[in-house]
Amino acid sequence: MDTETDDVQRNRQPAREVDPIDRKILGVLVDDATISYAELGDRVGLSPPAAHERVKRLRRSGAIRATSAIIDPKAVKKPLLAFVHIDTRGWGKTPELMAISECPEVEEIHSVAGDTCMLLKVRTEDTRALEGLLSRIYETPGVVSTRSYVVLSTYLERPVQPDITAQWPAPKHMATPVY
């Protein structure tokens, strides 16, 4: 497969409509992006170069944001997952957001509708590290703690967008509930 760095960096294209074949391609590549273009073409009914062409277009348009290895958190000793809910009423523009997004433990930051709060998804080695991260976050000016959920077991953690195609395959990348 080709290096996508250039594509991702390049400015996003006019972005043609994503058609059913594109959706099939996305579905296949979410499941396994290591297959050859010959295999991909087979599965969606195209020749290898045609499949390649479409994948390049999907990358350029930004529909494929990246191709990434999905890592088992246990393997890198970050088994403790938590969802942290913070009040953002005292916030300025975005410096607080930037500060939080710099924390490598923070995987996701979402703004919640109808509530001046944010929801963070964070992953740490243990409760000690989680507490450290939380106190660092709560030290950020304007940030107020509300609730946090510490996750004990994770039963499902799919890459992204499980139902891109109509006929979605059986769930595969289930996280083993061993945390």
Next chain:
Amino acid sequence: MDTETDDVQRNRQPAREVDPIDRKILGVLVDDATISYAELGDRVGLSPPAAHERVKRLRRSGAIRATSAIIDPKAVKKPLLAFVHIDTRGWGKTPELMAISECPEVEEIHSVAGDTCMLLKVRTEDTRALEGLLSRIYETPGVVSTRSYVVLSTYLERPVQPDITAQWPAPKHMATPVY
């Protein structure tokens, strides 16, 4: 790159310790899994076959769960993200869990510590579809609704495990806050 389907299906190996070079490799592959083994070897200081060998081992051991295309939810018309919090006090063993994990809109299922509840991450086309999904979930015997958060903007959504290495690169796959 090789097809990982076999590796993933094959039974997990004795699982040697993940050393610093492995961590570097994981970090590079989370960032971009489309590079060649030559490029990967360059970045971590190994020959292409050696890099290849390690990646194969990481796949076999399960440290690399999958290699997956990260899709822009907007491109597939699923811009509405929500976190759904359900009470599981009335649950039996796992049939309820299976039922929920079959829903293609459900991306993650986590069990919360100290609380008989679960946290679901779901993504739908619009509020209409979200309501439909919620009522389907709440119809499941034993499932009781507690809270849900509907996400308006997403500021950061990294693939997985941002800090595998000590020197982590700048965050890249940020979700555009446009929902």
Next chain:
DNA sequence: ATAATGGCCGAATTAAATTCAGCATCAACG
């Protein structure tokens, strides 16, 4: 009608993955 475009295919070329035959290191063991 006809030109221009976009998307596809198959063949040809280039580049990468993969295999393989050594070689070095290290730990276990006689």
Next chain:
DNA sequence: CGTTGATGCTGAATTTAATTCGGCCATTAT
């Protein structure tokens, strides 16, 4: 200590896949 076996590396050789390219067909605009 020297030997043996296992592990992990390298560079060269081979196989496989990515990529390029010329031409074809269908759709759309002129």
